Amino acid sequence: MVILKQPSEIEKIRESNGIVAEILAELKEKVQEGVTTLELDRISEELVLKKGAKPAFKGYRGYPFSLCASINEQVIHGLPSQRVLTEGDIVGLDFGVYYHGYYGDAALTVPVGKISKEASMLLKATEESLDRAIQEATVGNRLGDISAAVQKHVEAEGFSVVRDFVGHGIGRNLHEDPQIPNYGIKGRGVALKAGMVLAIEPMVNAGTYKVRMLTDGWTAVTADGRLSAHFEHTIAITDHGPEILSRMQ
Ligand code: MF3
């Protein structure tokens, strides 16, 4: 069941996502050669607590960190560690907060120094696919329009869309209905309505769409070891179109 939100609730989700966006912008600045993802996790937690909010992921289904940091072939849910970022890496930063009863959730993938042509094309295509999906999030459209927009753009750019993980509704819970696949058919699925709040999150692989899990129980990696990128925004569907609640300034 999809829970529609009143404007007063969207205001609260806007606040949670504003915190997410600020923190992701700060983390993006910290990404450089020599930094560990555990340092980024520590920074994210300090910042969120300082704002009087809680890290949404910590403790969620036993997840042990505040941040997900997925390097290169890691698709999502990479565990922060002592691994040092080196030039040419790409690192997905996925962060969520809980604030005044509502969740915020967003992600981006950041280059470390100079990256390969393939890596920069992958980042660009993934971010563009998210933008195109958001443009489809309008009253009168259907969920399949969002999914198809991601898939169409990604595949036209020669990349592939991960099937095993999806975006989601968000609000008083981190994960609500509907599930939002990053592949699908235009015109299918639930009708989009004003008051829906969605976390749209394309995960895009350079090679095969297939993924496998590491034995840490969390990290998803590409089956072929090639690169993967992830971008995510929380958006609200309004009568005047989509509003990105997690936009970085
Ligand atoms: N953005 C991810 C999601 O929406 C992050 C969840 S990580 C978890 O599913 F640790 F909380 F599971």
Ligand code: CO
């Ligand atoms: Co999410």
